[in-house]
Structures are given as C-alpha cells and as structure tokens.
Amino acid sequence: MKRLFVTGLMTLCLWMMTSAVAVAQRSEIGVLAGGAFYLGDINPKGLFSQTRWAGGLYYRYNIDTRWAFRLGVTYGRIQADDKHFGNPRNLNFRNDLFDVGATIEVNFLNFFIGSERQYKFTPYLTAGVAVCFHNPKGYYFNPANDRTEWVALQPLHTEGQGLSEDVKNYSLTQFAIPFGIGFRYSISPRVAIGVEWTMRLTFSDYIDDVGGVYYDQNRLFTEYGPLSAYFGDPAEEKHAAGAQRGDKNTFDWYSFAGVTVSIKLGRERNECPAYSTSAIDRYKRKNL
Secondary structure: OHHHHHHHHHHHHHHHHHHHHHOHHHEEEEEEEEEEEEEOOOOOOOOOOOOEEEEEEEEEEEOOOOEEEEEEEEEEEEEEEHHHHOOOOOOEEEEEEEEEEEEEEEEOOOOOOOOOOOOOEEEEEEEEEEEEEOOOEEEEEEOOOOEEEEEEOHHHOOOOEOOEOOEOOOOOEEEEEEEEEEEEEEOOOOEEEEEEEEEEEEOOOOOOOOOOEOOOHHHHHHHHOHHHHHHHOOOOOOOOOOOEOOOOOOOOEEEEEEEEEEEEOOOOOOOOHHHHOOHHHHHHHHHO
C-alpha cells in the first residue's frame, strides 16, 4: 500500500510539473492539512467523532473563473470504538487511508488568485471520483509482551469470509464518490487560503471490517487461529453464529476537512482590465 501511495505521489508531482509548463497561468499547486473521520457500523452518525489528522497535496487547473479541475492525493487516519458509544459488542478499528481523487470545482463567484478587487473570494462546491487504499486494524492486549497491539483484520476473515459462499473476502482497494464544500480567499498575487470539507461515499461496508453477521467462533479458531476468533467476537458475552454484527445494507463513509493553501504557478501577467478596474472606468475607456 505504501508503495502504491509513493507511486501515486510521484505521478502527481510529474503531472504538476508538465502541466505547469503547458498551462502555467491557469495552474496551482496546494496542500491540505486537517482531520479525518468515518461513519459506519461502529460510528453510525457521530460527525467528526474521534477525528484524527489528515494531509494532502493537489494540483488545480482553472478552466475559467468559475470552473476548475483538481487532482490530489490525501492521507488520513480514521478510527472508532464501541466503547465511545456504549455498545457491548466491544468492536474497534483504525484505518490508514490513501485517497487518490479527481474532482470538478464550481465557484459560486468569479475568482482568481491575485485579484485586487471584487474577485478575491468565493464559496465553491466540489465532486468527482476517487480510489481508496486502506487496511483496517483492531487492537488487543497481548499478554505475551504486556503490550497493546494493532492487528490487520482482513487476513483474519472475522465474519467467515472464504468459509461461506455467501461471504466473500473484501478488497483493500475501493472506489469512492467525493463531494463537499469549500471557501477560498486570495491573499496575494500568488497565494490563496481556504477551508474545505468533503465526504467520501465508498462502495464497501468493510472499511471498518464490520458488515454482516457473527460467524461460528470455533470454526474461526480452527481455520484462522485464535486472533480470528477473538476479533470476530470480542464481547464479554459471546454472540450466537448468525446474530447481527453490522448492517450489510449500508456502505461506509469517510471524510476529510481542513485548511488549504494554494500557490499559482507561472510568470505574472498584467491583470485583465475587466477584473481590475471599476465599471465607470471601463465605460470611460470604451466611450471616451
């Protein structure tokens, strides 16, 4: 997964450099710094609950003052624990996400970096497609070394994946639909700052490794070992095989929110009079 992330990051950097040469005046690079959280079977509705840090790098191509195309790579850690919601299942997880996304942004107002007058700020909407690389892990106390450890959950087949024709093993690469809102403000001829919040709807119910029913713990122990049986049902009072463990009819979500800083690429050029002069000045120049 890390190798895929590095490859994606290098590809993005190469794309930004070549694009900057070809369309420098319309191009920007930027960073995002903030937090990430998730909604799913362990956290069904707690917005920003157990938020962890996130960061990213992106390239933006401004089609005009209202429309822009953006390509970015974002890392974020999400986590949730039944203990925070008083749920006796005792399920928990954390997941390091590497998100590669392409989106279209629509400004509510005309905007460009370096404007000296009325086009210095705008709210905007964003939506697109993304690919998410992930690996859910759960924690437990290991008495052998007296330490709490995080263990990858997908190889443990905690809901009997691979042992039943009805339950297939889930992929650690998922598609997602990102959409959200933001606000940008130009603070200098080359720099803009902003805030942004996006949600990602995935096409998986296993970002948290929870999605179906409890499997026979004795079978899990026999086929995949004691850790599989433990994480399959870590509750003090064990559940019967077939009892509801998660909601298989819903998909998981994750979210990034934070502050953005964008830098315009290319050489400076004279600002268009339509953006930099008042209406009365334009009228005088045209008619007098």
